[in-house]
Amino acid sequence: MVKKLTAVTAVAMLMTGVLSACGASGTNTNDAADANANAGTNAGANTDNTTAGADAKPADADASKKIVIKYWYAFGDKIEEAKLHMVDTFNKSQDKIEVVAEHQGNYDDLHAKVQAAFAAGDAPAVTDLEISSTGVFAHSGMLEELTTYAERDKEQLKLDDFNPGLMGNAYVDGKLYGLPFMRSTPILYKNVTMLKDAGLDPAGPKTWDELEEYSRVLKGKGKVGMTVPADIWYYEGLVAQSGGHMLSEDGKSAAFNSPEGVAPVEFWKKLSSEGLIKIPMGDEAGPTADKDWANQLSAFKFGSTAGVTGSLEIAKGNGFEMDTAFMPSNVSYGVPTGGCQLVITSKSSDEEKEAAWEFLKWMTSKENTIYQHKHVGYLPTRISAVESDELKAHFAEFPQFKVAVDQLEFARPRPMENAYPEVAKIIKEAIEKAILDPKVSPQDSLNEAAEKANKLLSK
């Protein structure tokens, strides 16, 4: 028995030896580092054998000293295509840095994974970061401050070429932490064909009142005006349109229970109780709004600029004409900005940080912002890009793309307080409660939410 066991062990050891020899002759400098990196966290994410950990060092002396950095990104489909294309072009454009891009789900998933990876000492050098989370990440010391880099390379970077409307979330306490990357605002998508059929002017609706009138007419035709989820991002827009603010100036208390913050909920509640608009609830609310619009059950939807290309394709496929417009105004126009910026994590080595910085500059260049705008619909982040001949020609051909750029004039940054993600959840629940329950008034519901929010914000 003992003999038999030894024999088996010997064979096993031999096999291991042969296998590892094969691996070594494959001469991928990352293989060795890969094993180390994977031992940490995120087993699911790191199955790719090109992954290199934070502690990756080239094992082979003869291999050129290529620095390998990880870049984590959010979302699939067209957004992913654009990101991977840009990474690929970057890798081919030079031979010093190799960027490995890894998909991590939506923004929430991405943030949770970056946080866990950071705690485990295996964070990616570069990651997408949804703009309203910049504050909490910077305050936790997870982000590398970019001020000195930007100062050093100011000729090449041209920081003031970025649209000022997009820089509000790049700074935390006056320090630069991110560069605007795939940035967006919500816009109004319209089914022009349906409006014409109903005898409505497809140039509207420009105000909340017009939106109500339009919806009334459309209801008469057996449709709903709009399907809109009670989403915090759209709500921020409607508050801005009413002239209000989400939080107080110093960010220490809630301001959304002011009359300007209550007006949007009153408006939504009134319209949905009369069946003029539909407010779906739950996890599928966003997709439901898109589906209703795509299937021509509703004439309008709110959506990110990131959806322009996709929506144009849907409209074409379903045989209707579509247009985009500013979100309707109450006392004025107003929208939040959204999307993500690129950041560098603070625990990487200096070498990796330099490589990451090169990558950031590349990804946010004029050429690349034009490319991602045309491919997906996100905003062109640089003024020089908006003024370029290439985009002028593009806007002339597809005016639907230009709306978001023009609307930036009315854009404001999103709140970035540490507690804001939690506050946002509280607000969303308060809105849903006010809309669902006829007995709950929007004012009371938001007051209650404000009370909870104040407790969190004052800390």
Place this chain on the structure above:
Amino acid sequence: MRTWEKLRPYSMVAPAIIVFSLFFIYPIFYMIYLSLFDWNFVSPTKTFVGIQNFKDLLTDPDFRQVLTNTSIYTLLTVTLTTGLALLLALWLNRKSFFHGFVQGAIFSPHIISLVSISLLWSWLMDPEYGLLNWVIGLAGFGKLDWLSHPSTSLVSLVIVAVWKGLGYNTLVFIAGLQSIPPDIYEAASLDRSKPWTTFSKLILPMLSPSIFFLVIINMIGSFQVFETIAIMTQGGPVNSTNTLVYYIYEYGFRFFKIGYASAAGVILLVIVGILTIIYFKLLSNRVHYR
């Protein structure tokens, strides 16, 4: 030689003990330790706050609703799954192709990943485009809101859990039924026992180990429900489907409040612990082991 004899059992169990301590005992104590701090998981400084996290939790009306949701969900899931499984097992406990087929069919959800099941049911329960509402519409009834209204969302999740768990529960019951010696039935029929008497006085007591086992397993499983909620509702609408484990995840990884989340984790640990003890104390006296 003597010492080896003494040490041998310990060296045999050592690997298991080490793994167990590292992955079960240590995290439990670390969680209890973390629950006393205000920390965001990455910041270099942890602030000691004592039992403040527990005070905050117990005074938060949302957390009370989370506890209520979890209890209702557990109660409904456990009673429905065990009850239906018992009925099905009584029906399926015979040998024919048809019964075998039905048994296989209801067991199949058990081997599908819960994530796939959640996605599938999200589509089925879609209020506008879902298959269920279409079928209900054909039958002439109005549409149900399923997951998108607070009054129906929790029950919808219970339906998914019951559908998923039914096959396994039935299988355990059938195994239990088949291990009952046939001579007891013969004795019962000789005594002209009525079907109900046979069931309540004979089958139920003989099945009690299976029932005991399933109730415990289902209960602990329901208290820890996470995947369906993360995928189908994210705790909404209006907090109506938020349960303990999802709440813990949300605070730990969405809002970066590890101390607070750990405190909720400690509460979960205590609840599950107490339930288990009560059940072992109360039920084990009544369970009939052969």
